[in-house]
Amino acid sequence: MTFNCRQCGTCCMYLGDYIAIERQTGEFIFECECVSTGTAFTAEVDEDKRRIFSDLSFPENHPAACRFLRPDGDLLRCTIHRDSPAQCKFYRCIAMRVSDRNGKPLGHITGALALHADDQELRRIWEGILRGRPKTDSEAEPWIAGILRENGYQVE
Ligand code: SF4
Ligand code: SF4
Known part of the structure; x- marks a missing residue:
């Protein structure tokens, strides 16, 4: 029953209201809140995802999606994988x-x-x-x- 995330991004497509960016404090650093738990966290965009993060066409065309979600080839990837909240890290769409x-x-x-x-x-x-x-x-x-x-x- 080992879960392997396929990075399809489906679970993040409607989380824009739940992973809230409060303010930007650096070029790739954001103060955020996980709204469902009221937990504040600081997110720095992963170094290897800064290029895809900088393309804003996806969030502009998908306003309900989490602001950190970006397409990368066939995948939709979390660009703050290191700093994403625990709810995201432990989420399994299928157990x-x-x-x-x-x-x-x-x-x-x-x-x-x-x-x-x-x-x-x-x-x-x-x-x-x-x-x-x-x-x-x-x-x-x-x-x-x-x-x-x-x-x-x-x-x-
Ligand atoms: S956890 Fe999310 S990104 Fe991973 S496979 Fe399930 S729906 Fe896709
Ligand atoms: S922080 Fe990452 S894993 Fe969590 S909802 Fe946003 S894109 Fe998905």
Whole structure:
């Protein structure tokens, strides 16, 4: 269940209101706030991303996106990877992929442990999982995977 971020940038496309730039204090240095937690942080644009950061056409055309997101070839990259807030560093859009016993994909579970699936039986089992899950996410993840496997699902 190792998560590998593909740097598709999808999760950052609507975070412009949540990663707020309060003021610029240097050529590539910004005082910022992570609005959802009220946490202030200082961000210096990564040295190897200053060229792409300086092209403002992407933020101009995507006003809802995080102000630090920039295209880089086929990728959309965070240009403050070193200084990005903890919520960004630990974010996982997918913690587990769930398939039926034949390997047919049914959906996925996010890093915040939310099920994204339409399958009615899986959703029914998920309701029971939510009622019994351990309190901490680190305990809950393997526990959830175990329950799903006991019910015949494949989890990876
Ligand atoms: S966490 Fe997921 S959505 Fe966000 S950039 Fe990585 S792969 Fe894309
Ligand atoms: S700081 Fe980086 S990881 Fe966080 S929302 Fe902005 S671009 Fe995405």
